[in-house]
Amino acid sequence: MKTRKLLLIYAGLLMLLAIGATVAIQFPQWAMLALVCAAGQAILLLFGLAELGTHTPLVRFFAFGAGFWLVLMFTLSIADLLTRG
Amino acid sequence: MDVREQYLAEPYQTAAQQREATFLGMWVFLATEIMMFGGLFLVIYYYRLQHPVGVGEAVHHLHSILAAFNSALLLTGSLCMSLMVQASRLGDYRRVQRLLLLTAFFGLAFLAVKGFEYGWEYREGLLPGMGPESPLKEPAARLFMNIYLFATGLHAVHVTLGVTIILGMVVRIHFAHMKLPERAITLEMVGLYWHLIDVIWIVLYPSLYLVGRAV
């Protein structure tokens, strides 16, 4: 992972951060876009700087495994909140 | 006998086996950190849905531009950490120490800006308990400020922990306890932990400062 590639990824991260922040502050109704930018930053950082791509698939499975259970927790808890009526 | 074999921990037969076990162990630990902050994110988004008006008012009072600058600090820290890991693989002691100190600097800068932000909010009376009368009318806004304080505080504790570990690594290299590139894997683990702290802040920043601002 040459230095130039790392700097490129870093620039990408900063750009995504800038986009997310400015959009959310100027047009609050589009604030959800900031979350999309954040997701992009997270994946870019994990695969770029943390080199998750080079590790064995088992490690990658555990890295994203936690996400599966979080999605579970979110959907069922918020489903209860929204259908409380 | 491959040079890396000498540093074989007790139960392992081959270095590759130990290397993969270390990565798997580290990522399982990082998964527990993600689950812990996951619980906190549920609290944040649960209350966003339950009290949109109150949360909107609280988010309106937060200083999101200052926090954006703070996020940039952490991203730079992550860059330095990756450069350090790359240097440690080449065994370049000087460069590794310099980059480690640079990362620690960015970590401390993040904490300093965070402290300044807390002070600013304290003077505005936003923080719970002590401080002047809170300008927030909605009780749900004060509830959100509580969550904001707890979430950023917990993250700050993790950043402090990360900075102390980095400084510990610098000390170990200084007294030549760590031979590179054989023991580079330890530095890679510290790098992973730092990247995780950064990922958590990347998601925490919009969840607290950006989404659902009062129009």
Place this chain on the structure above:
Amino acid sequence: MSQKNPAADRAPSYLADEHGLRTWLLTTDHKRIAILYLISVTAFFFLGSLAASLVRIELVTPEGDLLSPDGYNRAFTLHGVVMVWFFLIPSIPAVFGNFLIPIMIGARDMAFPKLNLFSWYLLVGGGSFTLYALLAGGVATGWTFYTPLSTMFSNGHVVAVILGVFIVGFSSILTGLNIIVTIHRLRAPGMTWFRMPLFCWSLYATSVILVLATPVLAITLLLVAAEHLFGIGVFDPRLGGDPLLFQHLFWFYSHPAVYIMILPAMGVMSELVTAAAHKRIFGYSFVAYSSLAIAVIGFMVWGHHMFVAGQSMYASMVFSLLSFLVAIPSAIKVYNWTATLYKSNLTIDAHFLYALTFIGLFVIGGITGLFLALLAADVHVHDTYFVVAHFHYIMVGAAVAGFFGGLHFWWPKMTGRMYSQLWGKIAAVMIFCGFNLTFFPQFLLGYLGMPRRYHSYPEDFQFLHVLSSTGAAVLAVGYVMPFFYLLWSLRYGPQAEDDPWDAAGLEWRTSSPPPTHNFLETPIVDFDAYEYPPEATHGRS
């Protein structure tokens, strides 16, 4: 002479090769750490039982006269906290998991030995911290710490107990992490996933739950401590906080936690049944996958604790349906154990009596669990003694029977000594009878409407309570007996041979007690799990 490992020219056993307190307190040998865990876990078990006997004596009379109301509340809270976090969760994974997994998969030690010792210190550290808080005044919130009672209306040592449980939570996270990495990376050559004993499968599934659920408990308890200590009100109803959010977060951990408690016992059961039957298990892959299925579906069902707590009707119906789904893997396991006994070559020893106890009590516990999953029935029996009886049938009837069964099964391997079979069988029968006399009347009490955590109750429940308390006395004697004849066997018991039960498994192919590095040279595994000679008579030359 069918000596299975001729090369074992008496390499010194892990107990004999070094002596002195330092070698125990600074050991990184997974077998010694398992013994350390066994001692501390047994100590916590007796402390929890003391609190339970206080509760049972109190309930003999309708009006609360032994303890003050607050004293009673602190007694059942102590019983809950100590039994859940300091006995049931660490018991089988930390004691038998640490001791047996490396040997069963042919490894020399756990993946991170130093981390293993550190988790034991976390257990003892967290334990003593909580012990001090519980004995110095304790806490009167129940082990569930429901808000706003725990955050705004409780004056006990809430924060101290929470910090103790928080520390012990890390102990179980690190144990889970150790087991996952060990099973993934340290299996002996030839030991594929489907040649592994089912005990390893169930401990792997348990570790996945341990690692993923415990952090959510950590954050929930931290939020309660922050609210109690600094007034950072996150669940404060005055500010619009929602007590149901706390219950979602708490039960998201606590239901998987009950699977952490029962899954390892199911693993022990698979070993006990196959060893006693001297036969391959019926449907190996089904039993193995059912452990993983419990680990996955176990995370989706927590809402059945909140059917009457103000949860939305539709969410309750979804949780009820999922709760029926999670019962299927447990049913598969029980049916497969029963089918294993078909055409088996059965020897009935003390440990097999504990296996029979497990099957009998776990089935009743599971069925009453389905009663609670039934929406309309739960509205009636939620938070009554029906629930108390249900989870005691599972935790005490099944999980503790699994722990005792494993203790009696692997005692010769761990200590190299044989205990008296007669006393073992008497204790098992006494535990079975005492248990049923204690907890079956509580089903009737629950359906009659006696609520949980009641210090005094109407007179017409007294007869059933007296029955239950006498049963508790019989159960207490049953639990104390193993303490005597097992310790007695340490000094006076005959020397155990390498494979006293003629069982099949890597742990029975090394000497007992095993040498420090388990095997003189890493075994090559070329046989299937539970490979017993097909012909009826037993004898392996």
Place this chain on the structure above:
Amino acid sequence: MDDEFLRLWPQAASDHAHAIDWLIWSFTGMMAIFVVPVFVLTILFAIRYRKGTRVSRDHRPRGSMKVEMTWIVLPFIGSMIIYLVSARLYYEVKTPPADAMVIQVVAKQWMWKFQHPGGQREINTLHVPVGRPVRLNMISQDVIHSLYFPALRIKQDLLPGRYTALWFSATETGRYEAFCAEYCGTDHSKMLATLIVQSPQEYQRWLSQSGASESLAEQGEVLFRQFGCSGCHGPAAVAKAPTLEGLYGRRVALHDGTSVIADQAYIRDSILLPHKQLVAGYEPIMPSFSNVIDEEGVLRLTAYIQSLGEGEQGEPHADSPRNPPPEETAP
């Protein structure tokens, strides 16, 4: 509460209770079909295949997909049938009939306070007429409690900050125990109540001589003036505030474009958290009364507002911005 020496089955005082008992027995029966074979076969195999018995043990089965599938699918189908029955019963328990008589319940640490529509107030006892559906509108003032009637087989938690409902229609007269089922602190076991189901005549006689001077609504009116609500919401109001006549049960358009039915929860939130659901076209000038009025006061005010005339369901409120005559919204 005829306390015999030993009672093994609780009294059943409502049709729902009998339905629950039937559900329990049928589920027990079905589960017995799936469970008894386990016990029988375990003991049978243990005796028949003991070591040393002369019995054929060749071609032992390693497992069979067919057998496994049967004991997965059959119990699941059985459970699904019972699940649907219990889900329907649960739906009935959770949806009170519209014509039910509403009784307010406020739980406080270690006592129950009941308030009848006619204004009668009781502590730890609840008189209800037999055969008539009764809806309990419940809230807690401090921690979570849970009102539990074993004889009616129902219970419902009371939450601080949110109304929860529990309804029943008792069919047999008599006195029945009521407990607090959710652990709520020191005297959790002393927090008992008695449900007294009476014939309609007895109930009327009890209502008349239980000395309620004024109804709930009249008590609410007293509070309405005492806390100065009439200053803004009254007919001769100087400040601009939504009129309350005919508000109850009507759909109100909110500031952020959504609209909500003005039920008890809406009115309670508007009193305690005025800015939470701001009515469209109004300024957020109403002060919060959250630590001024307690829960019982809120219930009385709500009863008073309800007595100002029920709005028809669904027709938007008179002065919502959709059809406001211009001069009326001008201050």
